Amino acid sequence: MFQTCLSPEQRTVNCSAEGDDTEFSFSLDNNPLIETKAGSAKNKSVTVDLNGQLTGNLHCKVQNKVSSKQTVIHLTSCEGVPCLTVTIIASLTVPLLLLIVFLGIKQWKMKNSPTSIREDNAEDEIVYSDVRVTRAARRMDV
Known part of the structure; x- marks a missing residue:
């Protein structure tokens, strides 16, 4: 039983x-x-x-x-059942939330970190820049 x-x-x-x-x-x-x-x-x-x-x-x-x-x-009374359920759900949810926050912070740092080139391994990263060539207007003296 x-x-x-x-x-x-x-x-x-x-x-x-x-x-x-x-x-x-x-x-x-x-x-x-x-x-x-x-x-x-x-x-x-x-x-x-x-x-x-x-x-x-x-x-x-x-x-x-x-x-x-x-x-x-x-x-005996079944009063302790909800507390046990809440404890089990919390013990599973809290580590998952902490993992999500950790991965979010890591992703944010990677996205916002400046790109730098190390001299010893300059081929590892590509740096793009915007270069514009403008021609000075010539004056015409008549």
């Missing part, structure tokens, strides 16, 4: 067994919740949706013609 908190308001509890013609019954602190009957289906597992705020001892009793077994789990 295991439980899964889906939200602070909802959880699922699963109880499973091996064997044929199994019957399941759930109770919370000795108050019956649900029962299945043998023969209605080949029951190997039953999942129950419960309020996430329920607390107490949840009993799952499984029986067939050969034997029976009861398992108990203690239900």
Whole structure:
């Protein structure tokens, strides 16, 4: 038997067994919740949706013609689920944002850095310049 908190308001509890013609019954602190009957289906597992705020001892009793077994789990409130989800999302998002900021700054620096030519390796970079030739107007004396 295991439980899964889906939200602070909802959880699922699963109880499973091996064997044929199994019957399941759930109770919370000795108050019956649900029962299945043998023969209605080949029951190997039953999942129950419960309020996430329920607390107490949840009993799952499984029986067939050969034997029976009861398992108990203690239900605690599902209130911590959103905090866990936020923590997981934040732990994945923050490094990604830092990487984006780092790459953005690096790209900005490369784009705004002046081009320089080193004398020892002048062939590595090409420098373009704008050269204009203008002819001085000649005066004509008449």
